Amino acid sequence: MKSKIWLSSPHMGGGEMKYVQDAFDQNWVAPLGKNVDEFETSIENFLNENKFVSALSSGTAALHLALVQLGVGYGDEVICQSFTFSASANPIKYLGANPVFVDSDESNWNMSPVYLEQAIQDRIKKNKKPKAVIVVHLYGMPAMMDELLEVCNKYDIPLVEDSAESLGSTYKGRHCGTFGEFALLSFNGNKIITTSGGGALVTNTKEQKDKTIFLSTQARDNAPHYQHSEIGYNYRLSNICAGIGRGQMEVLEQRVQKRRENHDFYKSLFSNIEAVNVFSEISSDFYSNHWLTSITINPTLTEKTNLELMTAFAEENIETRPLWKPMHLQPVFKDCPYYGETVAEDLFKRGLCLPSGSNLTSDDKKRINEVISKYQF
Numbered sequence: 001m002k003s004k005i006w007l008s009s010p011h012m013g014g015g016e017m018k019y020v021q022d023a024f025d026q027n028w029v030a031p032l033g034k035n036v037d038e039f040e041t042s043i044e045n046f047l048n049e050n051k052f053v054s055a056l057s058s059g060t061a062a063l064h065l066a067l068v069q070l071g072v073g074y075g076d077e078v079i080c081q082s083f084t085f086s087a088s089a090n091p092i093k094y095l096g097a098n099p100v101f102v103d104s105d106e107s108n109w110n111m112s113p114v115y116l117e118q119a120i121q122d123r124i125k126k127n128k129k130p131k132a133v134i135v136v137h138l139y140g141m142p143a144m145m146d147e148l149l150e151v152c153n154k155y156d157i158p159l160v161e162d163s164a165e166s167l168g169s170t171y172k173g174r175h176c177g178t179f180g181e182f183a184l185l186s187f188n189g190n191k192i193i194t195t196s197g198g199g200a201l202v203t204n205t206k207e208q209k210d211k212t213i214f215l216s217t218q219a220r221d222n223a224p225h226y227q228h229s230e231i232g233y234n235y236r237l238s239n240i241c242a243g244i245g246r247g248q249m250e251v252l253e254q255r256v257q258k259r260r261e262n263h264d265f266y267k268s269l270f271s272n273i274e275a276v277n278v279f280s281e282i283s284s285d286f287y288s289n290h291w292l293t294s295i296t297i298n299p300t301l302t303e304k305t306n307l308e309l310m311t312a313f314a315e316e317n318i319e320t321r322p323l324w325k326p327m328h329l330q331p332v333f334k335d336c337p338y339y340g341e342t343v344a345e346d347l348f349k350r351g352l353c354l355p356s357g358s359n360l361t362s363d364d365k366k367r368i369n370e371v372i373s374k375y376q377f
């Protein structure tokens with residue numbers, strides 16, 4: 001059996017162990033310490049917009065704490081992009097609130113500003129003004145931020161960015177994760193950089209960061225004994241994991257370049273195959289980290305489906321995966337309101353994510369090339 005080619009696997013830079021060893025040497029084997037502080041600073045410097053970053057145990061935890069701070073509570077509604085991973089919507093339910101899902105723009109794949117406005121207007125008509133809007137930069141592609149922010153500002157609803165997949169992507173020269181009232185980052189094992197598991201919440205003010213850390217460390221009041229006036233969470237990032245993160249931040253730019261090279265490779269691989277479209281930026285305003293390169297198959301040009309191509313890759317021990325199944329089609333969210341048409345659903349039916357790790361070798365690319373050259377579209 002040939003070795004497995006993964007969709008996106010961890011890729012260490014070499015500096016990680018030094019920081020992990022430091023934590024052991026100084027016995028800061030705890031969810032606080034120098035690695036946590038330095039990791040946060042390195043992300044703040046990278047984002048370059050005077051943001052405040054809190055390192056947390058996951059991206060999901062970061063979104064949860066964003067919604068807590070926006071005052072989302074029982075019975076409230078929060079608008080969320082339907083075309084995403086479930087972690088973009090689950091924290092809404094943790095708070096007893098209800099997601100309202102919105103379809104995507106056909107060429108950008110992220111939330112459609114048109115359907116967003118329809119959704120907001122209709123929810124307001126039903127006396128259910130949404131408490132927040134969660135926009136995702138899927139597969140690293142920046143969402144249409146100008147248009148989305150314009151709609152959110154018009155109705156005075158805070159925008160939360162799910163930047164779990166888009167660290168290193170920019171929109172009009174500005175980093176994804178710096179547009180919203182809050183933004184979450186993820187350092188899960190499959191993301192562009194990893195701490196094995198981890199995340200961060202990006203905020204605009206020092207007060208928001210202090211509040212985030214307060215909530216993530218069990219909401220302890222300032223008292224000699226343990227006293228609590230609010231419900232807390234145990235969401236702070238481990239100092240060991242943060243050590244991995246410090247090493248990963250040193251190679252982030254290289255990782256973005258490598259993933260973008262993978263995207264170029266797929267562009268040329270499919271350049272003569274009319275039935276396949278490689279998902280790409282619609283204009284130079286958008287700069288994707290191309291976390292996962294994705295394709296769609298045009299059903300008017302071939303009978304072959306995405307799942308058949310997936311099987312052809314699997315026979316060569318190459319991992320691929322269909323695009324995210326939209327949230328409004330998930331059994332767990334089937335009763336939630338939905339605004340839009342079949343854009344996300346159609347992408348889900350026709351799309352496939354291809355191996356996109358920054359550690360993809362030229363030998364791996366040769367094997368991928370072989371599958372495609374033999375395949376009859």
Ligand SMILES: *Cc1c(COP(=O)(O)O)cnc(C)c1O
Nearest residue numbers: 058059060085087088164186188
């Ligand atoms: C990975 C991911 C998350 C969740 O991040 P975790 O760190 O795994 O909790 C949220 N949203 C999207 C779009 C993701 O891809």
